[in-house]
Amino acid sequence: MTDKKKTTIVLFSGDYDKAMAAYIIANGAAAYDHEVTIFHTFWGLNALRKDEPITVKKNFMEKMFAKIMPRGADKMVLSRMNFAGMGPKMIKDIMKKHNAMPLPQLIEMAQEQEVKLVACTMTMDLLGLKQEELLDNIEYAGVAAYLADAEEGNVNLFI
Numbered sequence: 624m625t626d627k628k629k630t631t632i633v634l635f636s637g638d639y640d641k642a643m644a645a646y647i648i649a650n651g652a653a654a655y656d657h658e659v660t661i662f663h664t665f666w667g668l669n670a671l672r673k674d675e676p677i678t679v680k681k682n683f684m685e686k687m688f689a690k691i692m693p694r695g696a697d698k699m700v701l702s703r704m705n706f707a708g709m710g711p712k713m714i715k716d717i718m719k720k721h722n723a724m725p726l727p728q729l730i731e732m733a734q735e736q737e738v739k740l741v742a743c744t745m746t747m748d749l750l751g752l753k754q755e756e757l758l759d760n761i762e763y764a765g766v767a768a769y770l771a772d773a774e775e776g777n778v779n780l781f782i
Contacts, residue, residue, distance in 0.1 A: 630657045630778040633769065637666025637693070638702035639711055639726060645782045646670075646729035652778065653736035661733070662769040664743035667782075668750065670696045670730065671742055671757045685751020692750070696726040734760060741769065 630652040634645045645667075649659045663671050674695035681689060693699050701710040718725060724732070733740065740761040747753070747763070754763065773779045 628652075628655075628657045628777040629659075629772065629775050630780075631660045631662065631769065631773045631776040632780045632782060634661050634663045634667030634670065634782055635665050636702070636782055637669045637699055639696075639699035640701050640703075640714070641782050642667065642670045642696065642699060643726050643729060645780070646726065646733055648780065649733050649738050650729060650736060653733065653738050657777070658739075659733075659736075660739040660741060660769070660772045662741045662743060662764075662772075664746045665750075666692075668742055668746060668752060668757070669693050669699055670726065671740065671761060672696075672752075673756055673758060674698075677753070677756045679753045679755055681751050681753075688750045688752075689756075696730055699726070730758070739772075743769075 630649070632645050632649055634642060636642065645661060649661050653659045669692055672692070672695050674697065676694065699711070700708070701714060704710040715725060730740075740758070741764050742757055742761055744763050744765050
């Protein structure tokens with residue numbers, strides 16, 4: 624029996640379109656029977672934030688980060704042509720017309736396909752994010768855990 628191929632993705636970007644690309648690749652790799660890990664760090668953690676506000680104790684700076692960062696995958700902005708928030712609305716409308724899956728559904732699909740979704744604990748500490756604010760059924764780890772996965776990876780991407 625041969626070992627499964629492994630794909631790892633670092634999702635650094637908090638842009639909706641870049642996160643979509645990461646999740647499309649992850650779901651495709653999982654469909655091809657790869658073990659897939661997406662390591663969410665810095666602004667990529669926004670894809671894992673819950674949509675609803677969660678009451679947790681935070682200091683002043685942590686509260687500021689929480690206010691300026693989008694809450695959840697569906698509120699992320701586009702990397703280009705954001706147009707003060709109109710860009711994401713336009714692209715989501717186009718996606719709906721073409722029956723393309725929106726980012727929140729791509730994330731659900733990844734979880735159903737057992738893609739390992741990892742939140743960077745160091746970045747969570749820096750930005751004041753708490754586990755309660757992130758999606759259920761994800762993992763928490765530091766860069767060493769990502770590097771262990773990436774070392775065995777056949778495909779390693781940074782988005």
